[in-house]
Amino acid sequence: MDFLTTFPDIGRQNLRDIKKSVDATFKDFSRSYGEGIEDFFYPLLKFLVFFEKLLINTPWPIIIAVLAGLAWLGSRNWKLVTGTIISFIIIGALGMWKDTMATLAIISVATLVCIAVGIPFGIWMAKSDRMQSIITPVLDIMQTIPSFVYLIPVVMLLGLGKVPGLLAVCVYALPPLVRLTNLGIRLVDREILEAADAFGANPRQKLFGVQIPLALPNIFAGINQTIMMALAMVVIASMIGVKGLGVPVLQAVQNQYLALGLMNGLAIVALAIIFDRVSQQYGKRLQKHREGGHHE
Amino acid sequence: MSNNEIKVEIKNLYKIFGRNPQKHLEKAQNGMGKSELMEKTAHVMGLCDVNIKIPARGIQVIMGLSGSGKSTLIRHINRLIEPTAGEIIVDGVDVLAMSQDELRDFRRKKASMVFQKFALLPHRTVIQNVAYGLDIQNVPEEEKHQRSMKWLERVGLGGFEDNYPSQLSGGMQQRVGLARALATDADILLMDEAFSALDPLIRTDMQDILLKLQEELHKTIIFITHDLDEALRIGDNIAILRDGSIVQQGTPQEIVLKPADDYVADFIKDINRSRVLQLGSITHDGKAESNIILERSTTIEDAIQSLRKANANDANVIHEGNSIGVVTLNDMLGAIERPDATNTGENAYS
Ligand SMILES: Nc1ncnc2c1ncn2[C@@H]1O[C@H](COP(=O)(O)OP(=O)(O)OP(=O)(O)O)[C@@H](O)[C@H]1O
Ligand SMILES: [Mg+2]
Numbered sequence: 001m002d003f004l005t006t007f008p009d010i011g012r013q014n015l016r017d018i019k020k021s022v023d024a025t026f027k028d029f030s031r032s033y034g035e036g037i038e039d040f041f042y043p044l045l046k047f048l049v050f051f052e053k054l055l056i057n058t059p060w061p062i063i064i065a066v067l068a069g070l071a072w073l074g075s076r077n078w079k080l081v082t083g084t085i086i087s088f089i090i091i092g093a094l095g096m097w098k099d100t101m102a103t104l105a106i107i108s109v110a111t112l113v114c115i116a117v118g119i120p121f122g123i124w125m126a127k128s129d130r131m132q133s134i135i136t137p138v139l140d141i142m143q144t145i146p147s148f149v150y151l152i153p154v155v156m157l158l159g160l161g162k163v164p165g166l167l168a169v170c171v172y173a174l175p176p177l178v179r180l181t182n183l184g185i186r187l188v189d190r191e192i193l194e195a196a197d198a199f200g201a202n203p204r205q206k207l208f209g210v211q212i213p214l215a216l217p218n219i220f221a222g223i224n225q226t227i228m229m230a231l232a233m234v235v236i237a238s239m240i241g242v243k244g245l246g247v248p249v250l251q252a253v254q255n256q257y258l259a260l261g262l263m264n265g266l267a268i269v270a271l272a273i274i275f276d277r278v279s280q281q282y283g284k285r286l287q288k289h290r291e292g293g294h295h296e
Numbered sequence: 297m298s299n300n301e302i303k304v305e306i307k308n309l310y311k312i313f314g315r316n317p318q319k320h321l322e323k324a325q326n327g328m329g330k331s332e333l334m335e336k337t338a339h340v341m342g343l344c345d346v347n348i349k350i351p352a353r354g355i356q357v358i359m360g361l362s363g364s365g366k367s368t369l370i371r372h373i374n375r376l377i378e379p380t381a382g383e384i385i386v387d388g389v390d391v392l393a394m395s396q397d398e399l400r401d402f403r404r405k406k407a408s409m410v411f412q413k414f415a416l417l418p419h420r421t422v423i424q425n426v427a428y429g430l431d432i433q434n435v436p437e438e439e440k441h442q443r444s445m446k447w448l449e450r451v452g453l454g455g456f457e458d459n460y461p462s463q464l465s466g467g468m469q470q471r472v473g474l475a476r477a478l479a480t481d482a483d484i485l486l487m488d489e490a491f492s493a494l495d496p497l498i499r500t501d502m503q504d505i506l507l508k509l510q511e512e513l514h515k516t517i518i519f520i521t522h523d524l525d526e527a528l529r530i531g532d533n534i535a536i537l538r539d540g541s542i543v544q545q546g547t548p549q550e551i552v553l554k555p556a557d558d559y560v561a562d563f564i565k566d567i568n569r570s571r572v573l574q575l576g577s578i579t580h581d582g583k584a585e586s587n588i589i590l591e592r593s594t595t596i597e598d599a600i601q602s603l604r605k606a607n608a609n610d611a612n613v614i615h616e617g618n619s620i621g622v623v624t625l626n627d628m629l630g631a632i633e634r635p636d637a638t639n640t641g642e643n644a645y646s
Contacts, residue, residue, distance in 0.1 A: 200404035
């Protein structure tokens with residue numbers, strides 16, 4: 001009876017040995033390669049620090065003007081531009097300017113990293129069914145595994161700091177961009193691809209002249225998703241030493257400061273809404289001439 | 297002009313779709329038909345022993361019902377589809393022996409294509425679409441612009457260059473498709489049901505545009521359609537496909553006068569024969585009682601008009617100024633009578 005009520009596990013001793021040996025192996029690995037990996041990410045760190053300093057040291061009116069300008073370029077919508085200006089003025093007035101700039105910096109850099117890595121992988125996936133069947137489960141894991149679990153090896157390797165935080169954000173935010181790039185390219189009309197073939201386009205001309213341009217609306221939806229997910233990771237990233245709006249939120253949770261948590265949380269929400277609306281409007285404008293349009 | 301230069305020659309072409317076409321090729325070569333092949337091997341017979349010589353500078357129409365292999369055949373000419381067996385010779389060069397680079401060059405310079413659903417690039421403007429083939433060949437900006445503007449104007453779309461395809465009607469979009477194909481100056485034009493998606497009136501317009509351009513350009517045009525009126529109107533030669541095999545090839549006159557089998561007879565049974573048939577194909581020796589003179593390319597419809605107006609019963613037929621014989625009203629009536637009425641004795645109409 002005992003056999004059925006308690007699961008016959010491999011035994012406490014064995015389990016401890018397995019865990020120990022895994023931990024030890026990884027520690028050895030991190031001791032011998034940690035430095036090399038750190039060096040590898042050093043340029044990224046420098047860029048992130050530079051960008052954060054730039055945002056913090058630039059006079060606030062210029063930052064607001066630039067952000068408003070970007071919102072206009074992206075959306076061509078005065079309401080959004082006004083909303084952006086007002087949001088940032090309130091954020092500044094409530095004393096969250098510096099943290100917001102730090103968050104802006106890490107989100108921007110994380111998005112750039114995701115674009116640089118995600119789009120090529122998405123293209124690769126679209127080109128080969130084999131790659132698709134390999135990458136898809138990896139993406140599933142990246143999206144579902146609790147962030148804390150992969151934070152452990154990252155922190156063991158690189159310690160606390162900006163780079164591990166950036167990596168954690170990227171792991172979580174990358175999958176939608178890869179998926180949507182893949183989907184967008186696979187959805188390109190076969191007849192149009194055939195036309196490109198019939199006119200003698202080579203693979204490069206097809207990719208850059210037909211497939212990527214036609215997949216762009218989907219790729220933009222992916223970038224939008226990536227930004228949103230990166231913002232969602234801000235608080236978790238602050239647990240491993242990333243500055244920004246996540247830090248006060250964490251403090252608020254630990255000390256039960258309701259107002260502090262609410263304010264910073266709402267600042268994150270404001271950033272999310274602005275990014276989302278602007279990038280969506282931009283995506284829509286990109287494909288305006290494709291569907292609509294009337295014959296005069 | 298009417299020399300016998302052959303532009304495209306297709307020999308013993310087979311195309312079998314399925315997991316292992318080579319394995320079942322022999323069965324097809326030994327005469328297994330499309331439905332039997334499907335039943336026994338689950339392979340689809342796309343083309344079966346197609347042989348055709350396409351003369352230069354004419355319009356070769358390929359006709360057939362849906363699924364008869366028309367699209368498959370035309371895509372072999374620029375090798376968008378690889379054959380299972382056979383030869384494809386264009387201008388004396390074996391297309392199947394070409395390397396990838398040679399093939400791309402062939403597609404860029406030698407054969408261009410117009411598609412049933414237009415297949416324009418939605419993110420490019422009209423003029424950029426026309427320039428697409430030239431873009432691919434890296435033609436310098438200025439020359440590219442000139443050449444594409446020229447062709448855009450030739451198809452009657454001057455002034456629309458900065459529109460996007462979605463802003464144009466179907467007929468206009470296909471004119472862009474035509475200009476895009478013409479802009480590369482390729483001397484073979486492959487048109488897969490290019491006008492089938494258009495309204496009847498616009499379709500006739502497009503046929504006119506094509507015929508007018510052809511008068512001057514003398515390209516080798518391979519034109520696919522399932523519409524017999526269209527085939528008869530623009531074709532210099534017609535080939536009829538059925539289940540992947542060619543069942544008849546010939547001029548429109550030959551097809552209408554001597555259908556090779558029931559399938560072809562069925563195709564032509566509803567056409568207005570008097571509008572298609574010309575005096576040349578029913579002229580016989582002799583001299584007319586009347587002094588009416590008609591050119592041999594006159595259609596029967598027009599000839600009857602002339603005879604009735606002059607209240608005559610026959611006419612002399614000429615070609616390039618020389619008399620070639622006579623036709624009577626009765627000959628004409630006989631020719632426009634449906635062939636099945638004479639062939640099947642059973643249900644003769646009184
Ligand atoms: N990639 C493919 N795989 C399997 N079967 C195919 C493939 N392409 C075509 N076929 C089959 O080959 C036959 C000929 O097809 P094709 O498209 O050439 O016909 P079609 O004459 O152009 O018809 P339609 O008028 O409908 O365009 C059909 O039976 C079709 O189902
Ligand atoms: Mg077809």
